[in-house]
């Protein structure tokens with residue numbers, strides 16, 4: 728997957744901030760794994776749940792810098808951009824506007840997640856609130872929510888009507904967890920109703936940065952163009968930002 732390599736929109740790559748790498752050494756191993764996997768752009772989306780505890784932006788920036796310095800020192804072809812995976816709460820739009828939570832890079836796109844038992848109505852409400860505040864929601868691991876997984880057509884309607892972008896985890900494509908999820912994954916990919924795939928990696932061992940196998944599977948079953956589309960979303964986002972800044 729060259730030139731540019733894969734872009735991973737969802738990864739817990741920074742250490743000591745969430746349930747991602749627990750030590751600097753584990754983060755280094757994950758960074759090396761990204762480079763070996765052909766991932767050249769990572770959005771460092773640490774968990775943020777404003778209802779549980781404030782997102783520590785100062786520590787986040789320190790760890791981001793630490794990761795960038797390591798890549799430079801080791802000559803890794805890996806660019807790391809800021810972000811967060813935000814557990815959606817009613818206060819999220821205000822917190823984003825106040826700069827207390829991070830969108831994806833310098834864009835207006837925000838990666839949001841919910842409890843697996845969330846209702847369709849709650850997701851619609853969240854999308855509405857974010858739009859009104861000027862943000863574009865990207866739904867993390869869309870395969871995880873029962874209200875969508877059991878009703879793929881409702882998921883597609885949500886994407887169409889609310890313009891919400893859907894992110895699917897790579898391992899949902901490569902590992903069969905249950906038949907309901909597999910059916911959902913196939914249906915959504917066949918309809919090209921997924922916008923981006925991501926590793927959601929947490930460390931190099933437990934939940935690794937693996938994208939190549941998912942890329943190959945999508946290319947084989949749904950076409951090379953769609954596989955590229957799904958693994959290049961982060962680059963398109965970055966180019967759009969750079970175009971705006973120019």
Ligand SMILES: [Fe+2]
Nearest residue numbers: 737739812927
């Ligand atoms: Fe995640």
